[in-house]
Amino acid sequence: xxxxxxxxxxxxxxxxxxxxxxxxxxxxxxxxxxxxxxxxxxxxxxxxxxxxxxxxxxxxxxxxxxxxxxxxxxxxxxxxxxxxxxxxxxxxxxxxxxxxxxxxxxxxxxxxxxxxxxxxxxxxxxxxxxxxxxxxxxxxxxxxxxxxxxxxxxxxxxxxxxxxxxxxxxxxxxxxxxxxxxxxxxxxxxxxxxxxxxxxxxxxxxxxxxxxxxxxxxxxxxxxxxxxxxxxxxxxxxxxxxxxxxxxxxxxxxxxxxxxxxxxxxxxxxxxxxxxxxxxxxxxxxxxxxxxxxxxxxxxxxxxxxxxxxxxxxxxxxxxxxxxxxxxxxxxxxx
Amino acid sequence: xxxxxxxxxxxxxxxxxxxxxxxxxxxxxxxxxxxxxxxxxxxxxxxxxxxxxxxxxxxxxxxxxxxxxxxxxxxxxxxxxxxxxxxxxxxxxxxxxxxxxxxxxxxxxxxxxxxxxxxxxxxxxxxxxxxxxxxxxxxxxxxxxxxxxxxxxxxxxxxxxxxxxxxxxxxxxxxxxxxxxxxxxxxxxxxxxxxxxxxxxxxxxxxxxxxxxxxxxxxxxxxxxxxxxxxxxxxxxxxxxxxxxxxxxxxxxxxxxxxxxxxxxxxxxxxxxxxxxxxxxxxxxxxxxxxxxxxxxxxxxxxxxxxxxxxxxxxxxxxxxxxxxxxxxxxxxxx
DNA sequence: GGGATGGTTTTCAACGTTGTAGACTGACGG
DNA sequence: CCGTCAGTCTACAACGTTGAAAACCATCCC
Numbered sequence: 176x177x178x179x180x181x182x183x184x185x186x187x188x189x190x191x192x193x194x195x196x197x198x199x200x201x202x203x204x205x206x207x208x209x210x211x212x213x214x215x216x217x218x219x220x221x222x223x224x225x226x227x228x229x230x231x232x233x234x235x236x237x238x239x240x241x242x243x244x245x246x247x248x249x250x251x252x253x254x255x256x257x258x259x260x261x262x263x264x265x266x267x268x269x270x271x272x273x274x275x276x277x278x279x280x281x282x283x284x285x286x287x288x289x290x291x292x293x294x295x296x297x298x299x300x301x302x303x304x305x306x307x308x309x310x311x312x313x314x315x316x317x318x319x320x321x322x323x324x325x326x327x328x329x330x331x332x333x334x335x336x337x338x339x340x341x342x343x344x345x346x347x348x349x350x351x352x353x354x355x356x357x358x359x360x361x362x363x364x365x366x367x368x369x370x371x372x373x374x375x376x377x378x379x380x381x382x383x384x385x386x387x388x389x390x391x392x393x394x395x396x397x398x399x400x401x402x403x404x405x406x407x408x409x410x411x412x413x414x415x416x417x418x419x420x421x422x423x424x425x426x427x428x429x430x431x432x433x434x435x436x437x438x439x440x441x442x443x444x445x446x447x448x449x450x451x452x453x454x455x456x457x458x459x460x461x462x463x464x465x466x467x468x469x470x471x472x473x474x475x476x477x478x479x480x481x482x483x484x485x486x487x488x489x490x491x492x493x494x495x496x497x498x499x500x501x502x503x504x505x506x507x508x509x510x
Numbered sequence: 511x512x513x514x515x516x517x518x519x520x521x522x523x524x525x526x527x528x529x530x531x532x533x534x535x536x537x538x539x540x541x542x543x544x545x546x547x548x549x550x551x552x553x554x555x556x557x558x559x560x561x562x563x564x565x566x567x568x569x570x571x572x573x574x575x576x577x578x579x580x581x582x583x584x585x586x587x588x589x590x591x592x593x594x595x596x597x598x599x600x601x602x603x604x605x606x607x608x609x610x611x612x613x614x615x616x617x618x619x620x621x622x623x624x625x626x627x628x629x630x631x632x633x634x635x636x637x638x639x640x641x642x643x644x645x646x647x648x649x650x651x652x653x654x655x656x657x658x659x660x661x662x663x664x665x666x667x668x669x670x671x672x673x674x675x676x677x678x679x680x681x682x683x684x685x686x687x688x689x690x691x692x693x694x695x696x697x698x699x700x701x702x703x704x705x706x707x708x709x710x711x712x713x714x715x716x717x718x719x720x721x722x723x724x725x726x727x728x729x730x731x732x733x734x735x736x737x738x739x740x741x742x743x744x745x746x747x748x749x750x751x752x753x754x755x756x757x758x759x760x761x762x763x764x765x766x767x768x769x770x771x772x773x774x775x776x777x778x779x780x781x782x783x784x785x786x787x788x789x790x791x792x793x794x795x796x797x798x799x800x801x802x803x804x805x806x807x808x809x810x811x812x813x814x815x816x817x818x819x820x821x822x823x824x825x826x827x828x829x830x831x832x833x834x835x836x837x838x839x840x841x842x843x844x845x
Numbered sequence: 846g847g848g849a850t851g852g853t854t855t856t857c858a859a860c861g862t863t864g865t866a867g868a869c870t871g872a873c874g875g
Numbered sequence: 876c877c878g879t880c881a882g883t884c885t886a887c888a889a890c891g892t893t894g895a896a897a898a899c900c901a902t903c904c905c
Contacts, residue, residue: 185855188854189853192854199853199854201852201853226861226862227860228860
């Protein structure tokens, strides 16, 4: 920067002003500085800028690992949205371990960014205190309500309810659930289960616990294992509400191995609308939770909070628009 | 840090020394400092540290977007490997635009990290000059050879050849190729095509251009479209070598829609061994290019280069071990 | 002509840390 | 008793940038 200043014949502060688009600069001066920058191939030192200005130009994204297609696609959406605001995204993966999650929040990373997007996983209402971090924070997803922060929520209950109603509309009555979590109430699993129950209630179908499969993790392998367990126990069912697409796809595979036709014998619906659902055999009906909108809004809200006066905004909660996406796995062929 | 020093009754430099594990510190002093740090909840300022020390603790990962399951899984592997070395990963996505790719390399991001992992996409041998960046660089994948940098390579030719031979061993002779790139020689597509040709040659099967489907991008949708095109043209084939799993899965879906049985009518093999291949219907045979090993080795090599004397190491090229993973899409059922 | 005005540029200090070099301390050998 | 030495600790400056405030400089108006 000193070199640039010397070449352009100005002070380093003027170079700084040019770089930062300070308005009151004579056009000719600006041009001389820009030329000098070009000539010398000068690139600002990020660390020094961060140190002096207190902002890093980066936001953190704390989420479960990228192996989940949903989170990979969410990360992609977030990175694109952030790029539109000139921000870089630092991804921090959660292992599913509650202790690690708390350490991540308490750790230095949040302080190395201007703000944090946090796709909550293992924390509960009791952990609200944990969210009292010194940087702007926006939550994605579910779990903690009445927190001190902004929150872009997936409409878990409403979405699961709509998914379940979709199966009921096909005439299915014995509806398996994949992905429930024991004793959980405020997480995705708990909320989606509630949606399922609401739909049953609405249709006058009794809720039966034997149809609920408790699955901790939501990978394909878990869906496959859960379905194998159900089949082994000889449970009868003609529809499956899976709490995410991976579970649904893992389960579908097992169903087909067992000779059940999808959707004829068993109709199947997932949750998340990952790209993969468009290419499975059969294609998977699912609930689009509004992922792109979630990323977009979350970044926007974070940017607002990072801006001047952002600290004084009251906590906001924005529900994303969801919609049921019917595909082949719930489309009974006309024979 | 000043506060910590005051509370512990030492100079700030001693605090710094404790934090950085400087060996010559009296145990009692260290303890007093640690206690003070704890008491005050002190966290080092990353920007200041970066500025003073010249290192950022971050490495860049330049790659195509995370929507490709292969790259999402690779990013995950890289992040885990980096974490083991105490490094953070900054992901930069490529759009597929050659100009953007050059800008990314020329841009400030590489300079904001201690080193860069670069999963080459659109550059060719002619662009070797572009790689002359001021930070340590390790290439992942293919494309540029005899570059000035370290290079962890996928065994594209050998892998594709083994995949093709796998189909030939099943007795298939009319082998479709999905994912070739026009006139390309040194990229994944070119190298994999070469492997395909080698396998045909080895088996005395003539190479026929009508069986080669040129597909620019390698998403599921592209595989589906390519396969639709082939079917529309009435090309006859009994096996498909797809240059990645997404292409294969997209194509498989179209094949099944068209009433072709996989693998009975058409055997199908992909490339990458993404998780999804284990759950498709039927499961997809593929080539495991050694992704975990690639991430691991690449980070290791980058760390070596970032260390003292790293600049003087000669460029190294490490081929990853690959292996064919046979699954149902190439396992003819015994009827 | 002098002061007010507003655009343009500069000076100065500071952000929080670490590298360098040196100061202090006690133990030890001569 | 002094010099040496290893082990500990500290003073100081510097990393490259930007915020605050002041200086400069035309222009304009009374």
